[in-house]
Structures are given as structure tokens and as C-alpha cells.
Amino acid sequence: MDLSLKILHTADWHLGHQLHGYHRSFEHQQFLDWLLKQLEIQQIDVLCVSGDVFDSATPSAQSWQQLYQFLADATRRCPGLQVIITAGNHDSPSKISAPSELLSNFDLHLIGQVYKDEQGVQQLNRLLIPLKKRSGQVLGWALAVPFLRSSDLVLDAQISDGQLRWQKAIYELYHQLGKLADSVRQDGQMLLAMGHAHVRGGQVSELSERQILLGGEHALPADVFPENCDYVALGHLHLGQQINCPLAMHYSGSPLPLSFSERRYHHHVQLLTWQNGQLGVQPLAVPRSCEMLQVPKEAKPLNEVLSELHHLPALGEISESSPYLEVQVFLDKPQAHLREQVMQALADKGVRLTRIRTVYPQxxxxxxxxxxxxxxxxxxxxxxxxxxxxxxxxxxxxxxxxxxxxxxxxxxxxxx
Ligand SMILES: [Mn+2]
Incomplete structure (x- = not known):
């Protein structure tokens, strides 16, 4: 009998994202179609999305439709597939939680927040989800923890340092959950923790993570996650990376670049295989559906820039799969009609101009x-x-x- 459990870990989809006014729904659809194929080909049992499924706390109807359509297709084409989606800092806790009762009937788990009872006591058991093979056999447990806000936590007023108070509360939450998991976990069952946070040691991108963290000041230490975890599935940082610590702790990274500073990232999802108490981790590269060009590679004077733009291949009409372009110009003084000149040079190039970056002498x-x-x-x-x-x-x-x-x-x- 096959006793392996296959999990796909991904995060930071940011459905509904726009890049300088261009909607990304085509790229998201390409990704979701690709993901659906992977779920089939790799015979995935559980899909984990560690936060920021949407780009905004008020996702459009189109963004919801894209998610629901994906879930409908995935459950139809992969009967028995389990999906766990937690909210990130971009998501609205209440909106993510709203359909959760209904969807959990189909083994689709949307966790927007830490639930509390009428007395305000955390209902941690609701964050503990059995990980099942498609056949229904439980082979592990997930701590499905969303991005934690102050309202989710039990903050200790005795601790005067705000940062320490916040860290301690997160530590307590994960460790209590770890204990809870241990009380139900049987020999050989996996323990997976999900989190949407900046963990110390993670490399952030320049622009799109909204840099809420100052030089790692508000990053969490890796030991907030219980040491009995076999894998920590992180979201928030868009660069896929492993955190250097005793646990297997990974950011899957976002499946597509969410800013120009991420254009060199190799986007992937993480394929986890749990078998005989051993975990295998393998990144699966996500194909990129729209190129991101930066012309010139470094800012140059306008006449040189225009000449380089003229030499771009003429790709014709702009479509939803056209490359994005960032133009970099070196100016010694503000230039009138800069945009018009650039647009003229790009007339038949079939690229989508995102922005003109102007650099002035220091x-x-x-x-x-x-x-x-x-x-x-x-x-x-x-x-x-x-x-x-x-x-x-x-x-x-x-x-x-x-x-x-x-x-x-x-x-x-x-x-x-
Ligand atoms: Mn985030």
C-alpha cells in the first residue's frame, strides 16, 4: 500500500494584482492552469497556500471567481484533493473566513484568522487540520496559521517591549498548537506548520513586500515554530528561499514577479513528499508567461535610450501576454514630453510600458x-x-x- 503523502506548498499569489495599471489576470490564469496540471501529474494530496491569495483586502468579483473556478476545477479533476489557504497581510481575515464553513465540507479550508469563542478564548483546534491522502487516510497534521494580527493574539501586558510582547504571543500560539498536534498525532504522521511572516534571515525584495520591516527589526526568530515540525511552509517574502535554521523552513515565493525588482527571481512551488517518516523537498519551476524587460540595462542619456528602443523587435499589437517594459533614462534636467518621445519610439514594439525611471546626477x-x-x-x-x-x-x-x-x-x- 502506498503510504506517501504529497503536498504542494505555494504562497503570495496576489490574485487581482496590477502592475503599473496592467491587470495580471492572464498571468494568474496561466499559473493556475499550470498548477492544476501539476496537481494531476504529481498526484498531489494537499495544496497549501500560505497567505496573500489576493492582492487586496477587497478582492474584485473577478478575483473571487478566479479562485473559485480554480477550486472547482481542482476538486473535479483531482477527487480527494485537500486545499488549505490561509490569509496573508494583504487579505481580509473576515472575507477569507466568510465561505470557510461551506468550503470545509469539500475539504477546502480557508483560514482567515485565529477563531475565538464568545469569551474571547482562542479556538486553536480549528487551526489544526488533518492532512489526508486522496483516499482519506490521515498521514499528517497542519498548523494552518494565517498572518497574525494583534486581535488574533493573547498579548502579555506584563511585557513592556512591544516587539517582545508580539513575538512571545506568536511563540505561544505556535507552541500550543504544536502540543495540540502532538496530542492527536500518531507515529509516522507528518507535522507541517504554515505561516505568513517575515522570519529572521529571509531576503526581502526591494519594492513589493511593502517593507514593513526595518532591517529585520520586526522579523520573527525561527524558533517561534515548534521544534516538532517536519516542515514550515512560509509565505510573505516573494523570493523562494530556505531559512537557515534547524527546521526545514521554506518560503515558496510568489509564482509570478510582483514588481520589477523581482524580475530575476526563479519562481517555483515546493513539492513535498512524506514517506516512511522522511520528507523530500523539490522545487517545481513555474513558467513565466510575460517577460519583464528593462531598457537600457542601466540609465542612459535620452538619445541613447530612444535609439535602443527603436532597435527593439517590432512585435505588433499589444496583448495580455505582451512583455512589460521599464525604461531608464539619465537626465541632467527635467525633460518636456519625455513620455511622448518614449511612447513614439515604442509605437509598433508590442510592449507594455510600465514606467519611465528617471535618474538625475548626484x-x-x-x-x-x-x-x-x-x-x-x-x-x-x-x-x-x-x-x-x-x-x-x-x-x-x-x-x-x-x-x-x-x-x-x-x-x-x-x-x-
Ligand atoms: Mn504578504
Whole structure:
């Protein structure tokens, strides 16, 4: 009898995402079609999506339809398939949870938040989900933990440091869940933890993770996850990567680049095979359906840029699969009709212009220098904060102030 369990770990789909105004639904559909094929070919038993299934807390009807259609196709073509989707920081906890009662009847688990009873006591058992083979046999357990907001946690008022208080509460939640799992787990059954967080040591992308974290300040230590886990399936960082720690802890990464800074990522999903108490981990590369071009490779003066653009192949009409293009121009002063000139050069090129990045010469050496020539888009909120502070007080903000800012930023992020 085959006693292996096959799990696909993915995250950060960001359905409904737009890149500089261009809808990504075609690319998402290509990914979902590919994923569906993998579920069939690889005979997957469980699909885990570790947060940020949607790009926004108010997904459009089209985004919901895309998700529901996928779930309908997946369960029809792979009878017995189990799906576990947790909410990320981009998702609305209540919207993700809304259809969960209905969908759990089909072994489709949408976990938006940590459920609490009328007395406000956490119902951790609702986050513990048996991992089943398609035949129905339980071969493991998942701690299906969504992105954790203050309202999900039991915060210890005795701890004065906000960061430590938050970390401790997350540690407690995962460790209580780990114990709960151990109380039901039988010999040879796998334990998988899901999480949507920045774990210390993870490499972030420049732009699209909304840099709520300051130099790792608000990153969680890897030991918040219980040591009895066989695999930690993470979401939030868009670069697929393994965290250097004693546990097998991986970010699957997003299946498609969500900003130009991610254009060199090799996107993949993680194929996990649990057999005889041993775990095999194998990345499966996700094909990219739309190219991301940057022309020139480095900012150049306008005449050279226009010449390079003229030399691009003429691909004709723009379609939903046309490459995206970012143009980089070096200017010594603001240039009138810049966009028109670029658009003219691109008339028959069949590429989608996302943005023109203008770079100006760096004049004086100052604390602002690292930011010179960058657009506001290029800066994280804390960089803007530091810059404003620098301008007002001619000094860098203190570490405490930076931490306080990060805390406020996190609260704002949670409210969105
Ligand atoms: Mn996220």
C-alpha cells in the first residue's frame, strides 16, 4: 500500500494584482492552469497556500471567481484533493473566513484568522487540520496559521517591549498548537506548520513586500515554530528561499514577479513528499508567461535610450501576454514630453510600458545621497521617514524612534 503523502506548498499569489495599471489576470490564469496540471501529474494530496491569495483586502468579483473556478476545477479533476489557504497581510481575515464553513465540507479550508469563542478564548483546534491522502487516510497534521494580527493574539501586558510582547504571543500560539498536534498525532504522521511572516534571515525584495520591516527589526526568530515540525511552509517574502535554521523552513515565493525588482527571481512551488517518516523537498519551476524587460540595462542619456528602443523587435499589437517594459533614462534636467518621445519610439514594439525611471546626477554628498535620483516608488516608508527626519533635524533618527515608527507602520498595515 502506498503510504506517501504529497503536498504542494505555494504562497503570495496576489490574485487581482496590477502592475503599473496592467491587470495580471492572464498571468494568474496561466499559473493556475499550470498548477492544476501539476496537481494531476504529481498526484498531489494537499495544496497549501500560505497567505496573500489576493492582492487586496477587497478582492474584485473577478478575483473571487478566479479562485473559485480554480477550486472547482481542482476538486473535479483531482477527487480527494485537500486545499488549505490561509490569509496573508494583504487579505481580509473576515472575507477569507466568510465561505470557510461551506468550503470545509469539500475539504477546502480557508483560514482567515485565529477563531475565538464568545469569551474571547482562542479556538486553536480549528487551526489544526488533518492532512489526508486522496483516499482519506490521515498521514499528517497542519498548523494552518494565517498572518497574525494583534486581535488574533493573547498579548502579555506584563511585557513592556512591544516587539517582545508580539513575538512571545506568536511563540505561544505556535507552541500550543504544536502540543495540540502532538496530542492527536500518531507515529509516522507528518507535522507541517504554515505561516505568513517575515522570519529572521529571509531576503526581502526591494519594492513589493511593502517593507514593513526595518532591517529585520520586526522579523520573527525561527524558533517561534515548534521544534516538532517536519516542515514550515512560509509565505510573505516573494523570493523562494530556505531559512537557515534547524527546521526545514521554506518560503515558496510568489509564482509570478510582483514588481520589477523581482524580475530575476526563479519562481517555483515546493513539492513535498512524506514517506516512511522522511520528507523530500523539490522545487517545481513555474513558467513565466510575460517577460519583464528593462531598457537600457542601466540609465542612459535620452538619445541613447530612444535609439535602443527603436532597435527593439517590432512585435505588433499589444496583448495580455505582451512583455512589460521599464525604461531608464539619465537626465541632467527635467525633460518636456519625455513620455511622448518614449511612447513614439515604442509605437509598433508590442510592449507594455510600465514606467519611465528617471535618474538625475548626484550633486552634493549628503545623507540624502543614497536616495538621490530615486522616485518615491523606489523608497520604503521608513526610508521616507528617515529622509524627512534628516531634513528637519540634520541628524539620523535614533534606533528607538525607528523602532517606534516600524510599530506604527505595522499597525497601519494591519488596519488596511
Ligand atoms: Mn504578504
Amino acid at each position: 550633486t552634493e554628498k549628503s545623507a540624502e545621497q543614497p536616495y538621490m535620483g530615486k522616485d518615491l516608488d523606489d523608497l520604503s516608508p521608513q526610508q521616507v521617514f528617515e529622509l524627512c527626519y534628516q531634513r528637519s533635524y540634520q541628524a539620523a533618527p535614533s534606533k528607538e524612534l525607528i523602532q517606534a515608527f516600524a510599530q506604527v507602520l505595522r499597525q497601519v498595515e494591519e488596519m488596511q
